[in-house]
Structure formats: structure tokens, C-alpha cells
Amino acid sequence: EDKVVQSPLSLVVHEGDTVTLNCSYEVTNFRSLLWYKQEKKAPTFLFMLTSSGIEKKSGRLSSILDKKELFSILNITATQTGDSAIYLCAVGTNYGGSQGNLIFGKGTKLSVKP
Amino acid sequence: NAGVTQTPKFRILKIGQSMTLQCAQDMNHNYMYWYRQDPGMGLKLIYYSVGAGITDKGEVPNGYNVSRSTTEDFPLRLELAAPSQTSVYFCASSPGTVNNEQFFGPGTRLTVL
Numbered sequence: 001e002d003k004v005v006q007s008p009l010s011l012v013v014h015e016g017d018t019v020t021l022n023c024s025y026e027v028t029n030f031r032s033l034l035w036y037k038q039e040k041k042a043p044t045f046l047f048m049l050t051s052s053g054i055e056k057k058s059g060r061l062s063s064i065l066d067k068k069e070l071f072s073i074l075n076i077t078a079t080q081t082g083d084s085a086i087y088l089c090a091v092g093t094n095y096g097g098s099q100g101n102l103i104f105g106k107g108t109k110l111s112v113k114p
Numbered sequence: 115n116a117g118v119t120q121t122p123k124f125r126i127l128k129i130g131q132s133m134t135l136q137c138a139q140d141m142n143h144n145y146m147y148w149y150r151q152d153p154g155m156g157l158k159l160i161y162y163s164v165g166a167g168i169t170d171k172g173e174v175p176n177g178y179n180v181s182r183s184t185t186e187d188f189p190l191r192l193e194l195a196a197p198s199q200t201s202v203y204f205c206a207s208s209p210g211t212v213n214n215e216q217f218f219g220p221g222t223r224l225t226v227l
Contacts, residue, residue, distance in 0.1 A: 034216075042220050
């Protein structure tokens with residue numbers, strides 16, 4: 001059975017700290033790994049990773065994928081209270097040769113204290 | 115572009131009632147999805163569609179039905195609401211090419227009492 005496991009499930013840090021969120025997966029027909037940020041409403045897209053070892057970066061956020069060890073990390077440096085959210089990891093699969101579905105982890109709830 | 119829109123934002127149903135959650139997208143995406151999200155859980159796929167006239171079951175389809183008569187619209191139907199269907203429902207769409215990125219609507223919070 002395909003699965004995506006995120007850790008930790010929740011995390012409390014103080015402003016200025018650096019955090020690392022983990023995502024491991026076991027899926028057949030891996031296509032991509034995506035990170036989303038969910039605040040009060042809909043998830044918003046952060047990164048999509050398809051190749052091992054290539055870091056994607058956006059401001060204070062960065063992410064990397066290891067397809068051999070089947071995991072990804074999301075780093076946030078110099079955290080701010082606005083980074084408080086649930087961070088979702090999802091794995092995209094191939095499905096019968098065409099684009100398939102996303103399998104989501106349960107998310108990591110990050111709380112950044114002032 | 116409005117992106118993915120959903121109505122209503124909130125709804126309270128009584129057990130046994132039926133309703134339709136509406137979803138529309140104006141990005142000409144072929145792929146559309148319905149998820150539910152329960153507290154502390156990730157998103158679980160209910161149904162998806164790869165194009166007009168084509169729908170398929172996801173991980174948790176029981177108690178729901180969908181249709182896809184146009185590229186833009188993908189309504190989700192609950193026929194006999196049950197308390198277990200209390201959840202937040204998200205609709206999403208994607209281009210259906212090599213990019214797996216999905217664009218999400220704002221969600222519908224449904225309570226069944």
C-alpha cells in the first residue's frame with residue numbers, strides 16, 4: 001500500500017529558529033514529491049521535486065529529495081510567526097501511463113512563537 | 115482568473131439529508147479532484163476526473179457521487195448524509211501534464227448533525 005509519512009506531527013519553535021520537516025514515502029510508480037503550506041484554508045503550493053539531490057529554494061524555505069532513501073526534507077531558516085501552518089507533503093504517482101493522483105501525508109503542524 | 119472556486123463555504127446538514135458541493139475552475143484543467151480533510155489527518159481522495167465524462171473512485175468514495183459533464187465543473191453529491199461525513203472538503207484541479215501540481219479551492223466545511 002502506498003504511503004507518505006511526515007515527522008514530526010507537530011513542532012513548536014521560537015522566532016529565528018531553523019526547522020527541518022521530514023517526509024518519507026513508499027509508493028509504486030513515483031513521479032514527484034510536492035510540499036504544500038496550509039494556513040487556515042486551502043493548501044498552497046511550495047515546491048515540486050522530481051530529481052534527487054537538487055535543492056529547490058524560495059526565500060527562507062528550501063527542500064531536497066533523496067530518491068534512493070525515499071525521503072525529502074523541508075528547511076525553514078530564521079522562522080517567523082507567519083510560518084505557522086500545517087506543512088503537507090504529497091507524492092505524485094504515474095497511473096496507467098498518465099498523470100496520477102497525489103498521496104498526502106498527515107502533515108506537520110508548525111507553531112512559531114514570538 | 116478565479117482559479118478553483120467552491121460553494122458553499124459552510125453547511126450544516128441533518129442526518130439523511132442530501133446536498134451537492136459545487137466546484138468550478140477556469141484554468142481549462144483536465145484533471146479535477148475531491149478530497150476530504152479530517153482533523154489531524156492529511157487529505158484523502160474521494161473521487162477524481164481526468165476529463166469531461168470520465169470519473170473514478172479515490173480512496174474513500176463511499177457515500178459520495180460525482181459527475182463531470184463539462185471541463186469546468188465537478189460537483190460532489192452526498193445522498194444520505196451521515197455524521198461520519200463531517201469534514202472539510204477541498205476541490206482541486208491540475209493541468210494533467212508532467213506536472214503533478216494541484217491547485218486547491220478554498221474548501222467547504224460540512225457538519226452533519
